Amino acid sequence: MSAKTGVGAPVLRKEDFRFITGKGQYTDDIxxxxxxxxxxxxxxxxxxxxxxxxxxxxxxxxxxxxxxxxxxxxxxxxxxxxxxxxxxxxxxxxxxxxxxxxxxxxxxxxxxxxxxxxxxxxxxxxxxxxxxxxxxxxxxPAVVDMNKAKSSAAIHDVAPDNVVYDWHLGDKAATDAAFSKAKHVTKIDLVNNRLIPNAxxxxxxxxxxxxxxxxxxxxxxxxxxxxxxxxxxxxxxxxxxxxxxxxxxxxxxGFGSxxxxxxxxxxxxxxxxxxxxxxxxxxxxxxxxxxDAHGRDHISHAELALDDKGKILGLRVQTKANLGAYLSTFSSCVPTYLYAPLLSGQYDIPAIYVEVEGIYTTTAPVDAYRGAGRPEATFLVERIIEKAARETGTDPATFRRKNFIKSFPHQTPVIMAYDTGNYTASLDLALEMADYKNFAKRKKDSAKNGKLRGIGFSAYIEACGIAPSAAVGSLGAGVGLWESAEIRVNPVGTVEVLTGSHSHGQGHETTFAQLVADRLGIDIDSVAVVHGDTDKVQFGMGTYGSRSGAVGMSAIVKAVDKVIAKGKKVAAYALEAAEKDIQFKDGRFSVAGTDKSLAFGEVALQAYIAHKFNGQDLEPGLKEGAFYDPTNFTFPSGVHICEVEIDPDTGTTDIVKWTAVDDFGNVINPMIVEGQVHGGIAQGVGQALLEGAHYNADGQLVTASYMDYTMPRADDLPSFDIGMTNTPCTTNPLGIKGCGEAGAIAAPPAVINAITDAVGHEDVPMPATPYAVWQACQKGARKLAAE
Amino acid sequence: MYAFNYHAPKTVRQAATLLAKNEDGKVLAGGQTLLPTMKQRLASPSALIDLNHAEGMSGIEQKGRNIVIGAMTRHADVATSAVVKNALPALAALAGGIGDPAVRNRGTIGGSIANNDPAADYPSAVLALGATIVTNKRKIAADDFFQGMFATALEEGEIIVKVSFPIPSKAAYEKFPNPASRYALVGVFVAKKGADVRVAVTGAGSNGVFRSKECEAALAARFNAKSLDGVKVSASGLNADMHASADYRAHLIPVMAKRAVDKALAK
Structure with missing residues (x-):
């Protein structure tokens, strides 16, 4: 097995030749x-x-x-x-x-x-x-404003008040008790802006x-x-x-859409x-x-209770979630079970109570979009944490460090049980990479040039690898969320990997082949990945929620292990040895303590010609399938630090430095993972600075083209400094956590925390366009003048 | 797109004749506005009279103290022209900042001016530099040409042939782009020629490009960014939309004017 293509190597994407030479075969090409x-x-x-x-x-x-x-x-x-x-x-x-x-x-x-x-x-x-x-x-009458939806015209007869559900999670009494003991309560009102996916x-x-x-x-x-x-x-x-x-x-x-x-x-x-x-x-x-189904679109009020030492006692949240005109395929779970269970963030919060109203409006359906519920949770948690640190006069890094969960496994008050993590390690590395200790000097230098500099943190967590089927079934899911894989070994030892995952940009043809080639000790070019056809792959649950690594590849490993076990049986006959004496290493089956061995391909041939064993004792052929049902979610986490410089004359925000430290557990292909982080941050910065779907009072979509909907462009984004820490996931065989949504989850609060730091008050909406930031600067100027 | 007749005249005269013959006919220059509009079925001309094959309509030359640019000259050609870069670098820079490379390689100066999009870049240069628009029928001064949003002094059957820009002593353009479209949210072109200072503003006015008398008065005393300190531009008559209020646009006009003056003086 070549180290150049093994697990952990930055292998160039096998699919890219086809895509960049125009040989891709998309639906419209057919x-x-x-x-x-x-x-x-x-x-x-x-x-x-x-x-x-x-x-x-x-x-x-x-x-x-x-x-x-x-x-x-x-x-x-x-x-x-x-x-x-x-x-x-x-x-x-x-x-x-x-x-x-x-x-x-x-x-x-x-x-x-x-x-x-x-x-x-x-x-x-x-x-x-x-x-x-x-x-x-x-x-x-159009129904556009969630706050007025209850008294507006009914969109569906079954929901006369336009409320789809009135749901809650957590212990209300315990949370109320926590607040009654609080020395300080931080309150915040937030809008999580509606986004349009734009694949x-x-x-x-x-x-x-x-x-x-x-x-x-x-x-x-x-x-x-x-x-x-x-x-x-x-x-x-x-x-x-x-x-x-x-x-x-x-x-x-796809991004979910x-x-x-x-x-x-x-x-x-x-x-x-x-x-x-x-x-x-x-x-x-x-x-x-x-x-296309839109994403996000929440209005929330949250309160955080602190004791006299700045330790968090409790969190309560009320959220209105816009579900649009119809319930799209998975829309109902996004602002409930993909949102509220993440509201503990990286923090040890003894009591949490969340109430969510799902609202019908006369707008496009809203469903999962890169992160799906988890960006909304992280935005809320990281904004209120930042505000609490400011209100208590605590350095935001110190405030977070004080409240981090430090022992694992950790049961949150909102369903999730985190298996592992090391939040302090990510924070320490991020602070060093961001040169946090010299920020004050940089802020002074900016001020000399008439610019406002700010720094913002986001210590995010997400739940990936969805999901244990029985657990989600008990919460209302209509399907199980396992994944399937089949390994078909050809007589010459080449391999087809059939997977229920589906790549729509993630590079599965490379990473899955890397994993299988590594495990079987064969050349990566001897492995083909097959997906996306119900006549070829027996069944699968697909790709979303950063699940294809943690769940899809775990299923592949399970099937590979079965292939190796069968190969050992074949090799035992072919090498005339006891099965228990057969070892498999670096692509060869060998008899322990001897120099007798067969390459993987030779064993594959023996399995198909079936000359060395009796078909009644051992079935010919080499093909194995597996279904993998996870036992828990995985919990990628990390710390992103955004540093901005604002031109108060125009309101333009320039991201001058971006530090991302992520803990994705074990990584198969660091280049592809880094690409996922880049794309995620681009979309997260898009939400924070640029993108916002806007319906007018008549329910017309004003942002229905690129003339009015601002997609992130390369020149809107800085270069990213990316670091990684690694605490492997303990609940899947690969120790993988997932990386596809991290950037989109982490980025928005990092940006808004930086801008609010720069302008000196909390009232900055998303997207923080130049116009919005200029208005925020005006407010800051008035505030300063009054002081 | 709906069906239409297509004509490719070889001369401006033929084009004018065809335009007169085809009721609801439209002149096609670079097509960067007209064609997308037709594709969206928002425009349905009976005929397109394509100027791309008409002779003598493109090219750049310096004639005395003027830069003369043919109506069918592409933005990319103005942006990279040695003549323009030497004599009127502000105009080359403006052309190089229009749209994206695809737009600049097709779009034309004549098309841009005739369309008079309220957020287009070129009208501000034409107005601030006091250019003369030469048509198949007459010469029109810039101050008389722009007559409100998408409206110009062009009459039925009148086609722009070239635009003549007097060379200023100092000039620069500063654009604050709409974050989505990157058209000018506020674009300010300042030009000084002798004692004459002109400041034209695009993107901001609800009636299209206009001259900012407040900025011109301040700069006439002394052509320096500091002269604009404290200058207030009225928000009345300015655009307001989801991207910017009239107040924000009014605020940005002197800010962009200052930056343009600094840029003009830096050359």
């Missing part, structure tokens, strides 16, 4: 024989009843094969889209989930909602014909019904094709699973049988803005 094109007519109103929908002129327009509406779905008994996680209210009653038809049935609930689909020979014909559809809308590849789908076999094939931009098949079969009812094949080929970014099962792919696969032709749809960028 074209089926006689394929037709779909165009979705979308609602121009945030909230309206459809009094009349006249499709007659569109039906007879040139090239049109079909115009389908919600009535057609109902006639074919096609079910609505589902939300796969049941949340219960404080009183034990179930959440109020309104129906979510793939095409509107009498009502539209956000701008971009699906009114009808036109299928034609060409996309232009479909679009032209859609202009001939006459819709008579009765416009209803580089827009969503796309091709439905292809084969009348000969009765099998539907769906090509789609999915992070989890098996879950898509399960939902479309078991809930939407398009076809049973053995008659539905879902293929997610190369996928160009391609986990969900959307209206468009549902309609394309159903319509392919209706019109007797393959049906293709690719979102344009405006459709992506309007209809």
């Amino acid at each position: 074209n089926r024989q006689d394929q037709a094109h779909a165009y979705f007519l979308r609602s121009p109103h945030a909230h309206a009843t459809i009094k009349k929908l006249d499709i007659s002129a569109a039906k007879s327009a040139p090239g049109v094969l079909g115009v389908l509406t919600g009535d057609d779905l109902a006639a074919d008994k096609i079910g609505g889209l589902i939300c796969g996680w049941m949340i219960h209210n404080k009183d034990g009653s179930p959440m109020k989930a309104g129906a979510h038809p793939a095409l509107a049935q009498g009502k539209v609930r956000y701008v971009g909602d699906h009114v009808a689909v036109v299928i034609a020979d060409t996309y232009a014909q479909a679009k032209d014909a859609a202009e001939k559809i006459v819709v008579d809308y009765q416009v209803l 580089m590849e827009p969503r796309a789908a091709i439905g292809d019904f084969d009348a000969g076999t009765g099998v539907y094939t769906l090509y789609t931009t999915s992070q989890n094709p098996h879950v898509a098949r399960l939902v479309l079969s078991a809930f939407v009812g398009i076809a049973p699973e053995h008659k539905l094949r879902v293929i997610a080929p190369d996928v160009g970014g 391609k986990i969900f099962i959307y209206a468009e792919e549902t309609v394309c696969v159903w319509a392919s049988k209706k019109v007797g032709r393959p049906v293709k749809w690719t979102a344009d960028r405006t459709e992506a803005f309007l209809s």
Whole structure:
């Protein structure tokens, strides 16, 4: 085994040659024989009843094969889209989930909602014909402001007050008792701004019904094709699973937004049988803005109780979470079980009580987006910790150090039991890398140039490697969150790794091959990774929540171990030795204490020719599968320090230094991990400084293009100083924790803590655009003048 | 995009004839605004009269104390022109800061001025430098040309042929970009020629590019950034949107003007 490609080596990504030479095969690159094109007519109103929908002129327009509406779905008994996680209210009653038809049935609930689909020979014909559809809308009041939603027009009959659920977690009495003993209480009000995912590849789908076999094939931009098949079969009812094949080929970014099962792919696969032709749809960028599930969007109030020594006694939190117009696939769990259990952060907090209201509004559905609940928790915890340190006149690093959890395992008051961690180690390294001790001098130098300098900390924690199936089942999940793997060894000793994980940018073809090649002692180029096709991989739960390393690779290791065990049996026959005497090391099976050995490939050949053993004693072949169900979440953590310089004349924030120290446990490929950290920080800085979805009072999405929605660009970002500490996870065989979301979780509070430090008060919103920061500077100036 | 007729005249005269013949016809220069608008089905001209094949419409030359730029000259060519960089570096810098490389390689000075987008960069240079817009029919002074948002003095069938910029003694452009689009949220072009100081502001005005009399008065006394200390620009008539209030834009005008003056004096 070469050290250059083994576990821990920065192997160049095997998939990149294909991607950077334009040989990637994305859904939109696929074209089926006689394929037709779909165009979705979308609602121009945030909230309206459809009094009349006249499709007659569109039906007879040139090239049109079909115009389908919600009535057609109902006639074919096609079910609505589902939300796969049941949340219960404080009183034990179930959440109020309104129906979510793939095409509107009498009502539209956000701008971009699906009114009808036109299928034609060409996309232009479909679009032209859609202009001939006459819709008579009765416009209803838009519901945009969460604070006013309860007294606004009902969006779904089942939820007259627009409240989906009223949920809580933690011990209220214990928390109240903690506050009654407090010497100081820090309070904060926060808005976690709504984000639009903006994967580089827009969503796309091709439905292809084969009348000969009765099998539907769906090509789609999915992070989890098996879950898509399960939902479309078991809930939407398009076809049973053995008659539905879902293929997610190369996928160009997802950030969560391609986990969900959307209206468009549902309609394309159903319509392919209706019109007797393959049906293709690719979102344009405006459709992506309007209809991809958005992320975040919380309004929170939090209070932190401290004793006279600055030790935390308790935390209470009230959050309103915007869920949009419909419950998307996993939306309900994001502001509940992916949020509240993280509110202990890295801190020893004896009592926590959290209340969360999930709110319907007439906006695009909101669901998991890079970090999913955990960035919202970290933002809240790290902002209130910073504020508490300032209010008590304590250095923010000292305040954190004093309150860190220092012994493990640690049971928090909000479900999570942290297996391991070393928060002080990350903080110490980060302080050194950031040259914290000389910050005061740098601040003075900035002041001489008329600039405001600030420094901000974020000591984040996240829960990755989701998740133990029985545990999430008890909390309302509709599925288990294990992962599967299959190792197929070919007779010549090359290996195919079939995984239920799905790479949409993470580099699985490299890291998974690195792991398998290392374990089997074979060349990395002898390993191929297969994913994204329900006909090839038996089942899998997909890639999200930084789970593909901790869960997906643990399943692979389990299958590899089975292959080695079987190989030992084969080698025992071939080497005429006892199985217990066979050792496997560096790609060779050998007999202990002798010079007799066989290479991995030779044993593979023996397994398939089966000449040296009796097929009744040992089955021929070398192929093993495994399902791995984690026993706990993993808990990556770290400390990020952001240093900013603000130009008070314009409000422009310049990030002058970024220090990231992360503890991801063991790392397979440090280059890929560093890339994940870079991308995560870019998105986190995007949330903090640049990105913000904005609906106006009429429910129109003002930020529906790059003219108004600010995506982070390279020149918005600094160079990152990245350090790592390593306390391996104790609950999976690889000691891996996960790294995909860390940057996006860590970054926003680091930025806002730095800006609030610079301007001298806490009132800075996200995104902290130049305009917002200029306003904050004005407030600071007034405050200074008054003092 | 809807269907349209396409014409590629070889001369400005042919272009003008075609424009007169095609009701709802549009002149196509670099297409950096028109084509995206058509793709979004927000514009549906009956015909496009493409100037890209018309002779004598592009090029840069110095004529005495003027820089003359053909209407079809690309931003990238102005940005990299040795003539412009030497005689009027502020204009080369402005052109080099428009959009992105793709936009600069297609977009034209004539197209930008004729469109008069309220956040475009070029109108501020044309106005501050007191340029003359030469059309197929007449010469128009910059002060008369810009007539409000997306509105100009161009009449039916009138096509810009070239723009003539008097060479100033000092000039510079400072843009504060909209964080999303990177169009000018506030762009200020300052120019000094003899005793004449002109300050043109783009991006801020709800009626398009305009001259800031407050800044001009302050700088006429002494062309120095310090002269702008304490100068207040009224927020009335300025744009307000989610990216910036009118007050913020008003505040940024003297801030950008100061930076432009510093830049002009540094040369």
